Amino acid sequence: MSDPDAFRAEARAWLEANCPPEMRAPVQSEEDVCWGGRNFKFKNPAQKAWLEACVAKGYTVPDWPVAYGGAGLTPAEAKIWREEMQRIGARPPLSSFGIWMLGPALLKFGTEEQKVHYLGQVARGEIRWCQGYSEPGSGSDLVSLQTFGEDKGDHWVVNGQKIWTSYADKADWIFCLVRTDKANKYQGISFLLFDMASPGVSTKPILLISGNSPFCETFFDNVSVPKEQLVGELNRGWDVAKYLLGHEREMISGAGGGDRMNTIGAILSRNGGVEDPLLRAELAMFDVDALAYGAMGEKFLDEVKVGKGHPAGSNMMKYAGTELNKRRHELLMAAGGSAALEWDSAASNGGSRARGWLRTKANSIEGGTSEVMLNVIAKRILDLPGA
Amino acid sequence: MPLYHNDDQAMLADSARGFMADEGAIAKQLRHFRDIACKDGFGHALWSQFAEMGFTGILVPEADGGLGMGHVEAGIVLEEIGRNLTPSPFLTSSVMAATALGAGGDDLRGRYLPGLLEGTSVYAVAIDEGPKHRPERIATSATRAGNGFKLSGTKSFVVQGASADMLVIAARTAGSDDDVDGITLFAVPKDAAGLSLDSVRLVDSAMAAHVKLDNVQLDADAVIGEVDGGRAVLNKVLSAGRVGAAAESVGVGMGAFDMTTTYLKQRKQFGKLIGEFQSLQHRAAHLYSELEIARAAVIKAQQLLDGGSDGPVSERAELMVSVAKAKAGQAAGLAVKEGVQMHGGIGMTDEYDIGLYMKRDRALAEFMGDQYYHAQRVAVLSGY
Numbered sequence: 001m002s003d004p005d006a007f008r009a010e011a012r013a014w015l016e017a018n019c020p021p022e023m024r025a026p027v028q029s030e031e032d033v034c035w036g037g038r039n040f041k042f043k044n045p046a047q048k049a050w051l052e053a054c055v056a057k058g059y060t061v062p063d064w065p066v067a068y069g070g071a072g073l074t075p076a077e078a079k080i081w082r083e084e085m086q087r088i089g090a091r092p093p094l095s096s097f098g099i100w101m102l103g104p105a106l107l108k109f110g111t112e113e114q115k116v117h118y119l120g121q122v123a124r125g126e127i128r129w130c131q132g133y134s135e136p137g138s139g140s141d142l143v144s145l146q147t148f149g150e151d152k153g154d155h156w157v158v159n160g161q162k163i164w165t166s167y168a169d170k171a172d173w174i175f176c177l178v179r180t181d182k183a184n185k186y187q188g189i190s191f192l193l194f195d196m197a198s199p200g201v202s203t204k205p206i207l208l209i210s211g212n213s214p215f216c217e218t219f220f221d222n223v224s225v226p227k228e229q230l231v232g233e234l235n236r237g238w239d240v241a242k243y244l245l246g247h248e249r250e251m252i253s254g255a256g257g258g259d260r261m262n263t264i265g266a267i268l269s270r271n272g273g274v275e276d277p278l279l280r281a282e283l284a285m286f287d288v289d290a291l292a293y294g295a296m297g298e299k300f301l302d303e304v305k306v307g308k309g310h311p312a313g314s315n316m317m318k319y320a321g322t323e324l325n326k327r328r329h330e331l332l333m334a335a336g337g338s339a340a341l342e343w344d345s346a347a348s349n350g351g352s353r354a355r356g357w358l359r360t361k362a363n364s365i366e367g368g369t370s371e372v373m374l375n376v377i378a379k380r381i382l383d384l385p386g387a
Numbered sequence: 388m389p390l391y392h393n394d395d396q397a398m399l400a401d402s403a404r405g406f407m408a409d410e411g412a413i414a415k416q417l418r419h420f421r422d423i424a425c426k427d428g429f430g431h432a433l434w435s436q437f438a439e440m441g442f443t444g445i446l447v448p449e450a451d452g453g454l455g456m457g458h459v460e461a462g463i464v465l466e467e468i469g470r471n472l473t474p475s476p477f478l479t480s481s482v483m484a485a486t487a488l489g490a491g492g493d494d495l496r497g498r499y500l501p502g503l504l505e506g507t508s509v510y511a512v513a514i515d516e517g518p519k520h521r522p523e524r525i526a527t528s529a530t531r532a533g534n535g536f537k538l539s540g541t542k543s544f545v546v547q548g549a550s551a552d553m554l555v556i557a558a559r560t561a562g563s564d565d566d567v568d569g570i571t572l573f574a575v576p577k578d579a580a581g582l583s584l585d586s587v588r589l590v591d592s593a594m595a596a597h598v599k600l601d602n603v604q605l606d607a608d609a610v611i612g613e614v615d616g617g618r619a620v621l622n623k624v625l626s627a628g629r630v631g632a633a634a635e636s637v638g639v640g641m642g643a644f645d646m647t648t649t650y651l652k653q654r655k656q657f658g659k660l661i662g663e664f665q666s667l668q669h670r671a672a673h674l675y676s677e678l679e680i681a682r683a684a685v686i687k688a689q690q691l692l693d694g695g696s697d698g699p700v701s702e703r704a705e706l707m708v709s710v711a712k713a714k715a716g717q718a719a720g721l722a723v724k725e726g727v728q729m730h731g732g733i734g735m736t737d738e739y740d741i742g743l744y745m746k747r748d749r750a751l752a753e754f755m756g757d758q759y760y761h762a763q764r765v766a767v768l769s770g771y
Binding site: 076079263265266268269270274280281283284285287288289291292293295296298299300302303306308316319320371373374375377378381382383384385386 | 389390391648651652659660662663665668669671672673675676677679680681683684686687706707709710711713714717758759761762763765766769770771
């Protein structure tokens with residue numbers, strides 16, 4: 001790699017010159033997140049400028065190869081890059097399931113043509129992706145999924161239903177698990193990519209307890225999917241799915257978010273103080289866990305980059321990270337008192353704290369429940385009998 | 388710097404693991420010295436072997452004949468000590484006293500470091516003055532007298548104090564009890580007139596002393612570092628002791644955890660291995676996760692301490708040291724409690740080692756501040 005100090009100086013100078021001041025403030029709500037895609041409306045010119053500057057340098061996906069729209073950074077450089085971003089509080093220029101989930105799967109399983117085409121679109125923020133995994137009858141037991149693709153020679157005809165499809169109503173394309181062999185449970189699933197604008201695709205948002213609808217039901221009615229849109233081998237989509245789930249778990253676990261971002265005691269005490277000594281004690285105990293978990297996230301990413309970590313490590317990260325985040329939001333509610341209960345007032349920013357709190361209850365369900373994570377740790381890491 | 392061991396550190400871990408599992412094993416060391424009611428609570432022969440392995444000089448600079456390594460390396464040895472519950476003066480002598488002596492002049496280093504490196508001397512550290520760790524408050528006084536100082540006061544929880552050839556003692560040379568400044572560190576020889584020790588056996592079979600200082604006359608050359616300026620050195624000693632104790636705690640937790648998962652794979656009830664029961668699987672998996680997080684916090688703190696200059700401990704390092712001590716205490720505490728419970732009735736017997744882990748964890752949790760002390764410190768360092 002390049003000289004680390006030189007790279008740090010270069011990264012720092014580039015950020016200084018290119019990251020607009022508005023993009024150095026914490027994300028306050030969903031509206032502040034830049035998702036990209038065909039229909040995305042930028043919230044302000046700074047958000048657009050920040051994305052474009054990063055796209056030009058490959059910094060939306062710093063550690064992807066340059067050929068696929070990345071900056072080709074080494075693991076050590078990417079770590080420095082993250083640290084410099086955190087140092088100035090820079091927001092991610094682009095948030096995307098394409099970056100977090102599809103990208104790693106394509107990098108491992110995609111053809112060269114697929115990588116150049118799809119990864120480039122993801123890196124430039126041109127296409128917004130959603131994930132078609134869960135079905136009404138297949139939650140924790142995902143492999144029992146029934147959505148079926150019938151072989152029609154040069155294409156499949158897909159019929160079925162997905163659920164909990166995040167932002168399906170806003171997504172341009174879907175990566176989807178489809179059964180292509182009914183006789184074989186594990187080796188009868190294929191990983192397909194297709195356009196959400198294809199005839200026969202429809203979505204219906206699901207109203208959640210938070211009052212928001214980040215998830216949809218997604219229906220496929222005779223959707224035609226060309227065969228070149230298969231990733232990996234036919235009927236071996238479960239391998240791709242599991243690999244991708246590892247990355248989804250990393251994403252949900254919040255690893256790499258930086259330890260300081262997760263502590264709350266200091267923030268809460270600045271905003272009016274915490275008078276109750278027992279609550280203060282809870283906050284302090286939480287901050288200990290948050291800082292320790294931040295170190296775990298750093299260690300986990302360091303190990304993943306060099307292939308040192310346990311292959312099932314993301315299950316542990318997901319379990320610990322989501323349980324911690326739920327605790328964090330319980331404390332935010334407790335510290336907020338009655339003000340945190342407000343649901344739609346301007347003062348509460350549209351009830352953002354209460355809605356955020358309710359949203360976190362899904363953290364330990366989506367992408368594999370905490371109970372499933374513990375099962376996997378027991379079986380694959382601890383090698384306990386019959387697990 | 389990545390948060391895992393580099394190749395040299397991995398080699399050290401291998402050799403420390405093998406050495407401690409053989410020579411520092413529970414039957415050979417802890418149980419043996421406990422059962423003969425040894426007044427030291429540890430074996431001097433093993434301490435010499437530590438020296439032969441080079442462990443005693445890990446934190447001693449190369450210029451003074453040591454290995455000039457850091458807290459990551461010391462922590463590697465401590466984790467194995469924890470895993471085997473090996474009684475030794477390593478933490479007090481080679482980590483804490485060595486850190487204190489590092490701030491001393493040529494004369495002090497020349498007087499005390501060779502014995503440490505050879506494994507012939509044992510040093511203790513006397514900081515606490517009551518049953519809880521509160522080093523912000525130091526009442527033991529050192530007043531100028533003749534060419535030196537006269538020390539008076541009491542110290543408690545001085546681990547291996549009665550076995551020590553020299554005690555590093557924090558005393559007040561100026562200001563009032565709660566002042567940050569006005570602290571001076573002294574290297575007090577065991578035979579100093581007016582120094583008396585009452586040695587007591589602790590729950591984990593370690594020996595600790597209540598120390599009484601009754602006008603102990605010391606020459607000026609007993610001063611470590613600057614008169615009145617000892618707080619910065621004391622903070623270094625505390626950080627070294629805390630992160631070291633945290634590393635040992637992780638070892639204790641891992642040792643208890645390994646024993647327990649092994650037992651879950653052997654013990655049958657209702658015609659099944661008890662490890663097949665999901666209620667136990669989930670608790671074991673949760674415990675694994677807690678121990679891994681604690682270990683990550685510890686290595687982060689070690690690296691921050693090692694990355695600092697020779698100056699005072701950075702605030703960032705202090706914060707993560709407290710996080711490490713608190714988190715390691717929590718995780719190891721959970722490991723020993725779950726360990727005893729999952730062993731069932733035999734977990735309550737002296738014959739099984741799991742109870743020894745519980746005792747050692749309890750003592751380590753107190754040593755250099757428990758999780759409540761350190762969570763409080765995290766709050767203060769975070770500005771609330």
